[in-house]
Amino acid sequence: MARTNRRLTRDSRYGKYVDGPDPLAPPVDLAEALDAIGEDVMAGSSPEQALREFLRRGGAERAGLDDLARQVAERRRELASKHNLDGTLQEIRQLLDRAVLAERKQLARDALMDEGDRALSEMQLDNLSPSPAAAVSELNGYDWKSSDAHADFEKIKDLLGREMLDQRFAGMKQALENASDEDRAAITAMLGDLNTLLDAHKRGEDTPEQFDEFMAKHSGFFPENPSTIDELLDTLAQRAAAAQRMRNSMTQEQRDELDALAQEAFGSPELMESLAELDGNLQSLRPGENWDGSEGMNGEQGLGLGDGTGVFQDLADLDALSEQLSQGYNGSRIDDLDLETLSRQLGEQAAVDARTLQQLERALRDSGTMKRASDGSLKLTPKAMRQLGKALLRDVAEKMSGRQGNRDLRQAGAAGERSGATREWAFGDTEPWDVTRTITNAITRTAGLGGAGPRGPGVRIEIGDVEVQETEARTQACVALLVDTSFSMAMDGRWVPMKRTALALHTLITSRFRGDELQLIGFGRHAEVMDIDQIVGLDAMWDKGTNLHHALLLANRHFRKHPNAQPVLLIVTDGEPTSHLEPNGEVFFSYPPHPLTVAHAVRELDTSMRLGAQTSFFRLGDDPGLARFIDSMARRVGGSVVAPEADDLGAAVVSSYLGSRGGPAAGGGGGGFDDMFGRGWGRWAG
Structure with missing residues (x-):
């Protein structure tokens, strides 16, 4: 019998799977698609437009609809130029x-x-x-x-x-x-x-x-x-x-x-x-x-009536494929693609590429990353936002690691910093177990019973055996990220980096520092508190005014709601304050900045200092007037100033946040990076 099995195994032959998609094919990778869609959404596209654009472009190693349409057009030109009638x-x-x-x-x-x-x-x-x-x-x-x-x-x-x-x-x-x-x-x-x-x-x-x-x-x-x-x-x-x-x-x-x-x-x-x-x-x-x-048809190869009819059928097929690939008609869907015709006209690989795009779109919709809103539009789900945030944090980790001597960011972390000591577990403890000490306690207790537990031989862990790793207490932070949403941010190419920064910080705090309270505040002609999906989907508008005064009012209100937390104030801007709120709630605007507008902003910044806020300014652009204003504001409240390039904004803000949590603001947050970023959340971000 064994000989028969060996012979059957040796004679077995496996061919191509022909009845639908290969069940053993690896699942489609959504990470690249989600990154590209998220980038387009941040740049102002709707999720529907961003999804369609990605399907058109394809990925780094995946043909898109435009690639297939180009192949269809080339095939059509070849048929028309090759034959005559x-x-x-x-x-x-x-x-x-x-x-x-x-x-x-x-x-x-x-x-x-x-x-x-x-x-x-x-x-x-x-x-x-x-x-x-x-x-x-x-x-x-x-x-x-x-x-x-x-x-x-x-x-x-x-x-x-x-x-x-x-x-x-x-x-x-x-x-x-x-x-x-x-x-x-x-x-x-x-x-x-x-x-x-x-x-x-x-x-x-x-x-x-x-x-x-x-x-x-x-x-x-x-x-x-x-x-x-x-x-x-x-x-x-x-x-x-x-x-x-x-x-x-x-x-x-x-x-x-x-x-x-x-x-x-x-x-x-x-x-x-x-x-x-x-x-x-x-x-x-x-x-x-x-x-x-x-x-x-002006080619050199003559077509008979029958063969010519077949060529004209091919041309009709190619025209239909071109329309399907354009996705430009009402109600178009990528599932409209005729894979059988695509394979017949362009070859099997083209059909495989198209089927992959169909699976990718279905996976994006079915995996919970995109959903239909009540108005029929496509929206990014919170799950998608988290995945985008993780990708951004990985980018931030690479930038910060490179600037700090290529530190390894994959070390373990816990709710606080480990002290090296252990203690017996008590109800309510959330610290990680010390596995070695726990098993040793169980073995020692079992040996004391003669090598057998109450239910027979073997080692069984009981509640009294468990020891946890002690961690140092960690300060809770109350964070306000103020981002400039005036039109100059979009005009000078800072709109997407601003959104990426907000999403990266939001993801870090909600995933790694859940005890911290983050509030995102956008300020243009006026200021408002924004949810992360609102700021990610925010369109650039011609909005005259940079109302830092209103933004600081909202930030200070946030700090007062959390009196026991360490206030952290992070301000991203590319312009001096040019508007403020009047007592009646109306917005006052003046350019160049009016002294009264500056006085209102300074007064609220002083309030933030009295509330104990550790303040960091992130100055974008090379405007000398803005540089003088921000430097004087930072000196007034003992804050720090960072002037990053737009692509480095996320790393700068995250580093400053971590530094503010780890110690005083002076020094620009370097100690915070060493003590918290390098040893804390790096494993999660990696």
Whole structure:
């Protein structure tokens, strides 16, 4: 039995999974998509627009809709520039020239032929019309002396019949090569029954039994195996419409030649009459198909009628794919993409890329990162905001680590700083267990019982065995982050860094320092307290005024609500205060800054100092007036000033916050980074 198993294992072969998406394929990675979407949202796009833009661009190693659309356009240009529509006429000319040449050779070899008959035949051949259609008509009554020439001439009629049928029923040209009279009779019978069925369907008088009877009799002509008359109609109408578009794309001379030649198809006009009736039925039943289009085909490779119809079907498929990939029509969804057609036209990899995009969009919606609001718009969920914040904090960690000598940020952290001592666990303790001490206590207690616990041999941990690691008490902070939302922030490229900073600090405090109280305050012409999703989605507006006075009023109110916490005041701005609140609640604005506006801001900053706030200013830009104002304000309250580049703003604010928690503001927060950032939350951020 073991030998059999080994043989089966050795002989096993695994192929490609063909029934839908591969169940063993790795799940799609949402991190890159969420980062890109979040960046666009912060820059002012709606979540819906940001999602669509990411799907269009794709990822670093993932094709997007624009890449697929480019491939579709290239494939379409290749088809249109490669072919021309003269293939059938060229083939007829070749057969005609070959037949005439063979006949001339036979006339020259036939010594027994009457000279008058030879001269008459040669004169008839010499005076043939240059038009293939007219020449074929002129030779219809010709008495061929060469059997090979006669066979080639008859091939012209056979070719025309097969090409005409191949236009409507793919594969007929090959299937009917060397067709017998019985084969032709079967075609005639099928076309008659088909037109009868379609006539009845037009009148609403057809029945499922009639369709089943038709398919039972003629199923060999329909390899698509349609199960309903509508499926049959769709297949026939799409190909017939492509044939009509091919005809529309020909020159008038080409159309006239083919129309004249078509009367000779299979040596009888009956075929064309049946096909014309079929085309009329299909146009009546499927008017929505594109029957009027045309295409410029100026390539070197001639297309026969059947092959050309297939190319025009390909062009129609590519046009449909282009529209699907554009996602520009009402109600468009990425699930509209026809993966089967995409694979057929561009190859399997294109279908894999499109399916990945579909899975990515579904994953973003189903994973709880995006949801529909009551107004139908797409919104980022709190879960998405947390994930974005974590990514931003990782960036901040890398920047801060690089500036501080590449410290390792992946060390363990706890609710406070570990003292190195342990103690017995008591109800309400949240400190981490000391696992080594806990297991040692359990082993010692078990050994004292003779090596067995009350329930048998083995070591069992009881509540009394547990020891926890002692941590030093940590100060609770009450944090107010004041961010300038005046138009100059957006105009000078500081809008997104400001939002990234707010989100990074919000994520750090809500995830690592949950005891701290953070309030985000945006200030332009006036100030307001903002939720994190509100500030992340905030659009830049032309808002004259930088109302630091109002922002400080709100910050001081926040500090007073938490009298036992350490106040931390963080102010991000790129301009001097130019507006303040009047006693009646109206906003006063003046540029250059009015002394009264400055006095109001200074008064509230003094209040923050009296409340014990540790203050840090983050000055953006190189305005000398702003630099003098902020330096004087910082000196007045014993605060610090940082002038970061826009991309370093997040790291600067987080570092200052951590420094304010760890000790006095003087020194710019360096000690806080060493003591708290490097050893505390780094494992979480990593």
